[in-house]
Amino acid sequence: MAGMERADAARNRARILEAAAQLFAERPAQDVTMDDIARKAGVGRGTLYRRYPDRASIAVALLDEHERALQERLLRGDPPLGPGAPPAERLAAFYAAMVRLLEDHSHLVLGSEVGRSRFETGAYGFWRAHVRALLVAARVPGPDALVEVLLAPLAPEVYGYQRAVLGLTPGQVTEALTRLTAALGPAPAAGASSAGMT
Amino acid sequence: MAGMERADAARNRARILEAAAQLFAERPAQDVTMDDIARKAGVGRGTLYRRYPDRASIAVALLDEHERALQERLLRGDPPLGPGAPPAERLAAFYAAMVRLLEDHSHLVLGSEVGRSRFETGAYGFWRAHVRALLVAARVPGPDALVEVLLAPLAPEVYGYQRAVLGLTPGQVTEALTRLTAALGPAPAAGASSAGMT
DNA sequence: GATTATGTGGACACGGTGTCCACTTTACTA
DNA sequence: TAGTAAAGTGGACACCGTGTCCACATAATC
DSSP states (O other), X not given: OOXXXXXXXXXXXXXXXXXXXXXXHHSOGGGOOHHXXXXXXXXXXXXXXXXXXXXXXXXXXXXXXXXXXXXXXXXXXXXXXXXTXXXXXXXXXXXXXXXXXXXXXXXXXXXXXHHHHHHHSHHHHHXXXXXXXXXXXXXXXXXHHHHHHHHGGGSHHHHHHHHHTTOOOHHHHHHHHHHHHHHOOSOOOXXXXXXXXX | OOOOXXXXXXXXXXXXXXXXXXXXXXXXXXXXXXXXXXXXXXXXXXXHHHHOSSHHHHHHHHHHHHHHHHHHHHHHSOTTTXXXXXXXXXXXXXXXXXXXXHHHHGGGTTTSTHHHHHHHSHHHHHHHHHHHHHHHHTTOSSHHHHHHHHHGGGSHHHHHHHHHTTOOOHHHHHHHHHHHHHHOOSOOOTTSOOOSOO
């Protein structure tokens, strides 16, 4: 372990995170200044910058715990989210859960620079790996490029736009993704009637 | 017509656009300040702000002409992009063209706040309407939510990420989208063998 | 050539960011 | 328990970009 965190430091970290969560909840992340957070947390600017060099890193920290929880459920939770169910069902469950996550916390991401850095977060790679594994399990051919296409609507900016501007419901997004995935599948045996569009 | 534009004003507008195009090409839009643009264009700050209240509006102006050109081709160009070809082919052609457009000009959008405002641009609505119409023509059921999902990978941020970080080629993106769309289709008649994944 | 409206440009004030360093607190050691 | 080193803290500060404002210049109109 690389040195214990001092007690006061831990306390302040908690304060900062809590203050930031409140502020991000009540107005766009863009409009929350580092100063706001420091003041609300009862902490000096220097202290804030020591741990979190910018807004994005705070948002990521806040997001992290929620994402971890979902990852845990994907790996070891009950079906259909966890292992045990057929791939298509697990995918549908994943979409629903992911939409739920976005629904609850996308405000952390929208409007700050997190959108970009979030991709670098380990979490996004995790979702990708998960979906890819399910596609492979379902014998969908050429999963590599498909994964990205299937994940794109869950990019925070895109999702936020679909919800806020277009007025789509979370259910509609989930359903569209599920239907899309359901339409995929192993190349039909020669001669089998295909349902695809010509 | 709401008043002619003065000759000097027109000249300066052109200068500004040209300067901005050069600057955006050589470094991330984020890092180009309004001052940079004004200086390079040989124009005062006030003049710049008069027409373009922020970076985003400049980028949108630059993007506009390219987007209009593609719109024109979609409406009145030769098949498969224009009318005449079967919907699936037109969609594939559209994807390819759109990827090309992003390939050439996504740097205008990435990193500035355009990402957001771009959605409000008429252009995005146009793409949506186009794809939706093609889905309808192909008798794909429930096109409304699907359109968004199919367009999501073409959101500039997402596309840029797939290209830069993931290393996907333009061709891969196009192909994934095309395959996805091809898999869609009218609900198969009861009893017909489905190629979809279970 | 005079008048008016439109366009221009740079000075300015404001606000946020990130840095820096003297000070305080904690954890360790004798 | 006192002393010491390391870690943490907080606010003052300088920097930079933004957007506004207004005195001036230039083009269109009479």
